[in-house]
Amino acid sequence: MDFDFSDDQQQLRDAVRKWVDKGYDFERRRAIVKAGGFDRGVYTQLAELGLAGLYIPEDQGGMGMGPVEGMVVMEELGRGIVLEPLAQALIAGGVINGYAPAAVKSAWLGKIAAGEALVVLAYQERKARYRVDVCETNAAKSGDAWSVTGAKSIVPAGDQADAFLVPALADGQMALFLVERAAQGVTTRGYATQEGGRAAEVKFASSPATLVTPDGLTALEHAVDIGIAAACAEAVGVLDKTMDVTVEYMNTRKQFGTTLASFQALRHRVADMKMQLELARSMSYYASLKLNAPAEERRRAMARAKYQLGVAMRFIGQASVQLHGGIGVTDEYIGSHYFKKLTQLELSFGDTLHQLGEVSERMQDTAGVFA
Known part of the structure; x- marks a missing residue:
C-alpha cells in the first residue's frame, strides 16, 4: 500500500503551512483569544484558500477533495493551534452534500465553500454523555413547515455561526435539521473555552427549521466521524509542535552546567514521546482512510483511532510539561497553549474512556484481523 502523498496533497500542505507561519503567528492568536476566541476575518481567509469547500463538489463551488486532503489541512492548522473551527465546515459540507435534498444543497453548499456561511454541528446535550443516540430536542411539523424546540451545549462558535x-426527534425518530441562527426563537450564550476558542449554549423555541434528512441518526454518526477524523489529524499537528518545542527547550536549557538533552533518562522520556507520536500519526491515517468505509466499519475505526489519539495526547502533553518544569504551564509560553489544545481535543467527540467503551462494544470475534 502506498502511503506517500501526491504532489497535489503536498502542495496543499505547503500552502496551508505557509499561511499558518505568515498569517497566524502566536501574537495574532493571542489577540484573537483576548477578543473572544473567534475571528471572522481569519475564517474568511481559510475559505479563500478553498479549505471550507474541501468536501464540497466543484459544481457547488467547492474543491471536491476527500478525507486525506482534509487530514493534511487539519494537521497544518493543528500546528498553528488555529482557533477558527474549520472542522465544522468539513462536517457541514460532507453531511449536507451526502444527505440533504437538492434544494438544500443549492442553498447552502456554495455559501459554505465561499465562507459566507459558517454552519456548525449542534448535537451535544447535557444528558447524552457523548452518546449520539440520546436526544431530547423535538421537531414538530405544521403543513410543510418544521420547527425545533430544545437545547444544545458546547456548540463550536455557536454565537458566531x-x-x-x-438532530431532533420527529415522531419519535431522530431526524437532522438545519436551523439559522437568525431564526425566530433561537438564543445563544457564548463563552470562551479553556484552550482559547469559543463555544455557546444554544436554545431553540419553536424555531423554523429545514429538514436535511429523516434518517438523522445515520447522518449524525457520519458527522461525528468526520469530526473525529478531523480532530485526530489536528491533534497530530499539535503533537508535532509540542515535540518540537520540547526538544528545542531541552537542547538550550542548562542544568548543572550542561543541557537537559544530555541526560539519558530525559532522552528516554523523549523517545517514549516520539513513539506515542508515531502511533498517533498512524492511527490518524487509519481514521482518514476509513472515513468512506461502510458505516459499521467506519464507526469501529473512528473509536480505535480516537482512543489511541487520546492516550498519545495525554502522555505527550503531560511529559512535555514535566520536561519543561514550571515554564511549561505559564501563559506566556506557547507550550502551555499546545497542552490546553490537546486537553480540549481529547474531550472532543467522545473522550478516551468513552472511546474505549466504543471499541469494546464493537469488538468482533476476530478483532478485525482475519476475514
Whole structure:
C-alpha cells in the first residue's frame, strides 16, 4: 500500500503551512483569544484558500477533495493551534452534500465553500454523555413547515455561526435539521473555552427549521466521524509542535552546567514521546482512510483511532510539561497553549474512556484481523 502523498496533497500542505507561519503567528492568536476566541476575518481567509469547500463538489463551488486532503489541512492548522473551527465546515459540507435534498444543497453548499456561511454541528446535550443516540430536542411539523424546540451545549462558535445542523426527534425518530441562527426563537450564550476558542449554549423555541434528512441518526454518526477524523489529524499537528518545542527547550536549557538533552533518562522520556507520536500519526491515517468505509466499519475505526489519539495526547502533553518544569504551564509560553489544545481535543467527540467503551462494544470475534 502506498502511503506517500501526491504532489497535489503536498502542495496543499505547503500552502496551508505557509499561511499558518505568515498569517497566524502566536501574537495574532493571542489577540484573537483576548477578543473572544473567534475571528471572522481569519475564517474568511481559510475559505479563500478553498479549505471550507474541501468536501464540497466543484459544481457547488467547492474543491471536491476527500478525507486525506482534509487530514493534511487539519494537521497544518493543528500546528498553528488555529482557533477558527474549520472542522465544522468539513462536517457541514460532507453531511449536507451526502444527505440533504437538492434544494438544500443549492442553498447552502456554495455559501459554505465561499465562507459566507459558517454552519456548525449542534448535537451535544447535557444528558447524552457523548452518546449520539440520546436526544431530547423535538421537531414538530405544521403543513410543510418544521420547527425545533430544545437545547444544545458546547456548540463550536455557536454565537458566531450562521446556522446549525441540529438532530431532533420527529415522531419519535431522530431526524437532522438545519436551523439559522437568525431564526425566530433561537438564543445563544457564548463563552470562551479553556484552550482559547469559543463555544455557546444554544436554545431553540419553536424555531423554523429545514429538514436535511429523516434518517438523522445515520447522518449524525457520519458527522461525528468526520469530526473525529478531523480532530485526530489536528491533534497530530499539535503533537508535532509540542515535540518540537520540547526538544528545542531541552537542547538550550542548562542544568548543572550542561543541557537537559544530555541526560539519558530525559532522552528516554523523549523517545517514549516520539513513539506515542508515531502511533498517533498512524492511527490518524487509519481514521482518514476509513472515513468512506461502510458505516459499521467506519464507526469501529473512528473509536480505535480516537482512543489511541487520546492516550498519545495525554502522555505527550503531560511529559512535555514535566520536561519543561514550571515554564511549561505559564501563559506566556506557547507550550502551555499546545497542552490546553490537546486537553480540549481529547474531550472532543467522545473522550478516551468513552472511546474505549466504543471499541469494546464493537469488538468482533476476530478483532478485525482475519476475514
